[in-house]
Amino acid sequence: MAAPDPIPTAGGATPNRGAFPRTRRPQRDWTPWLAGALTVGVLLLFLVYPIFTTLASSFVPQGRALALQNLSLVNFERFFTSPLYQRAFVNSLVVSLSVTAIATLLALPAAHAMARVQIPARNLLMSLSVIPLIAPPFIGAYSWVILLGRSGIVTHYLDSWFGLSVPSIFGPFGIILALSLSYFPFVFLIVQGALAAADPFIEESANIMGASRWRILRTITFPLVIPSIASGALIVFIRSLGNVGVPAVLGGDYYVLPTLILFQVEGFFNLNGAAAIAMVNVLLVMAFLLLIRRFQGKKRYVTLTGTTRGARRSTRPLDVVLGSAYVWGLMFLALLPQILVVFSSFAERWAGTLFPTQYGLGNYRLILGSVLQPIVNSVTLAGVATVMALAFGLITAYVSLRKRFAGRWLIDLTVMLPFVLPGIVTGVAYLTTFNTGPLAMTGTAAILVFAYFVRRLAYAFRSISAAIGQVDTALEDASTICGASWGRTIRKVTVPLIAPGILAGGILVFSTLIGELSVTIMLFSGAWKTVSIAIFEYLTSYRTAPAAAMGTIVIVITLTLVFTASRLLRRGMADLFR
Numbered sequence: 001m002a003a004p005d006p007i008p009t010a011g012g013a014t015p016n017r018g019a020f021p022r023t024r025r026p027q028r029d030w031t032p033w034l035a036g037a038l039t040v041g042v043l044l045l046f047l048v049y050p051i052f053t054t055l056a057s058s059f060v061p062q063g064r065a066l067a068l069q070n071l072s073l074v075n076f077e078r079f080f081t082s083p084l085y086q087r088a089f090v091n092s093l094v095v096s097l098s099v100t101a102i103a104t105l106l107a108l109p110a111a112h113a114m115a116r117v118q119i120p121a122r123n124l125l126m127s128l129s130v131i132p133l134i135a136p137p138f139i140g141a142y143s144w145v146i147l148l149g150r151s152g153i154v155t156h157y158l159d160s161w162f163g164l165s166v167p168s169i170f171g172p173f174g175i176i177l178a179l180s181l182s183y184f185p186f187v188f189l190i191v192q193g194a195l196a197a198a199d200p201f202i203e204e205s206a207n208i209m210g211a212s213r214w215r216i217l218r219t220i221t222f223p224l225v226i227p228s229i230a231s232g233a234l235i236v237f238i239r240s241l242g243n244v245g246v247p248a249v250l251g252g253d254y255y256v257l258p259t260l261i262l263f264q265v266e267g268f269f270n271l272n273g274a275a276a277i278a279m280v281n282v283l284l285v286m287a288f289l290l291l292i293r294r295f296q297g298k299k300r301y302v303t304l305t306g307t308t309r310g311a312r313r314s315t316r317p318l319d320v321v322l323g324s325a326y327v328w329g330l331m332f333l334a335l336l337p338q339i340l341v342v343f344s345s346f347a348e349r350w351a352g353t354l355f356p357t358q359y360g361l362g363n364y365r366l367i368l369g370s371v372l373q374p375i376v377n378s379v380t381l382a383g384v385a386t387v388m389a390l391a392f393g394l395i396t397a398y399v400s401l402r403k404r405f406a407g408r409w410l411i412d413l414t415v416m417l418p419f420v421l422p423g424i425v426t427g428v429a430y431l432t433t434f435n436t437g438p439l440a441m442t443g444t445a446a447i448l449v450f451a452y453f454v455r456r457l458a459y460a461f462r463s464i465s466a467a468i469g470q471v472d473t474a475l476e477d478a479s480t481i482c483g484a485s486w487g488r489t490i491r492k493v494t495v496p497l498i499a500p501g502i503l504a505g506g507i508l509v510f511s512t513l514i515g516e517l518s519v520t521i522m523l524f525s526g527a528w529k530t531v532s533i534a535i536f537e538y539l540t541s542y543r544t545a546p547a548a549a550m551g552t553i554v555i556v557i558t559l560t561l562v563f564t565a566s567r568l569l570r571r572g573m574a575d576l577f578r
Helices: 029-055 074-081 083-116 120-126 137-148 153-162 173-197 200-208 213-222 226-242 245-250 256-267 271-297 318-344 362-370 372-401 407-419 425-434 445-469 473-481 486-514 533-538 546-571 573-577
Strands: 347-348
Touching: 029 137, 029 200, 029 271, 029 372, 029 407, 029 425, 029 445, 074 083, 074 573, 083 120, 083 213, 083 256, 083 271, 083 407, 120 200, 120 271, 137 153, 137 173, 137 245, 137 318, 137 546, 173 226, 173 245, 173 318, 173 372, 173 445, 200 213, 213 226, 226 256, 226 271, 226 425, 245 256, 245 362, 245 533, 256 271, 256 425, 271 425, 347 362, 362 546, 372 407, 372 445, 372 486, 372 546, 407 445, 445 486, 473 486, 486 546, 486 573, 533 546
Parallel strands: none
Antiparallel strands: none
8 A cells, every 4th residue: 555645735845854853852850859869868867877876875885886796785774773763764754644644634624615615815815825835944944933932922822821831842743833834735736726626516416415515525525636635645745754954943853864864964974874865765755655556546536527617616604704714824824934034034132032122124234245145156056957947848848749759758757756756865866976976066066056957857847848738739830841940940939939838937946946955955065055055054053033034035036936927827826836
């Protein structure tokens, strides 16, 4: 069969096959793959490597090289032979479990009242609940000494009016009290959000069937939000188990694992022993996490259906009065240490009297005149770490959400790992890993910056991931079709669209790093003393008024930054911490 004749053109000429240019195969853009490789490399070097080094060092006796023949259980044997280690282990369990239980019990009624009762000034209450989270607990810890110490304000009036006495604020009572009132908002905010979003028809159906309010609450309302309760309780457990500032200020001789780590490092520079204690700390976190997962795995929870409305809030006068009284009373107790910090910052003479005898701005003049360097150091270190966390968080979040490759879930897990590790464990890991060798950074600003970066990377990652998830991929696809490279698309299309989310995430990271203590106390040097270390030194030397002035500055800075972030995202301040 003969081939058909070529179709002539309009001018009668036959088209030349060679006149049409060959279609080029699109070149593969390796930029996202390089970004993914950079992500993996940084995570391995600054997160996975320190953790595994710490784990290995915990099995090596002090003064021995990290080698296979030197592996031993001598550092862990102290938990069976040393009374100090045994007391610290038991004390840590008592404190962390007590704080978790008390914080949860305090938070649940408040969360239910805010979600189910028409509480006046609800938005203000939600914003106030954030303050205990952004104000480092150790700053307000000494306020409880002023209130409940031997010569405390509350102690004086309880004794003179009612003849009552309170337990010593130094020891487990003070630690548990301070941490419970600082950390209950974690449970409160998460559970309140879950209750507000829960399907109202389930409870309404039970009410129609004749169930009492208490029965509905006990068998429907709270069981449906058990996952949220467990999530909040886990955060509280991790924070209380790893907190070093409050036990150091209020503990006295009551050692817990974080203060025992501090004792081993500052007293003997026993990094191997500190690593072993840190690993025990991690094991306790893992055990609590597995316990919660095992408990949750036995049940199935459904709190959201196709409904588009929330539950009706009760307007009964009794409900409003009782709910408002409880929530406002709880917030007042939680904010009382911060209120007293601000009050104490203006005290110029306060010795042997119930209240100051002279007020003024002398403490602020002292701080801003001669002790300004720690504030400058904190702003510098937190600023550099924030920029790193945002840049790396942007790359990681984009690769994780937009690219498909095996092991993507591993990046997500690794980025979020520091979020479930106590801060002092990260400090021990960096001190152990980067103390010697080619990557030695001990005593420099770099070790603090990288530790801060790792600790808060999860915040930037979550904030930017949420922003990227709201951007339609068609916009990026259109840029690519028009010939823009991956990098140019990110720079010209994606980043401008998610800029508010990036900025808000940066503010959140920066504000939570200003008063960071658990990592800093393990890694700081004289040249890079931060504001949290300066406050801690003032408190431990009983110079409470300058400490209060510096603490007030930190609280004002962090509160202003968090408020700015909430305005940028057009979300409530409380929503940033859910």
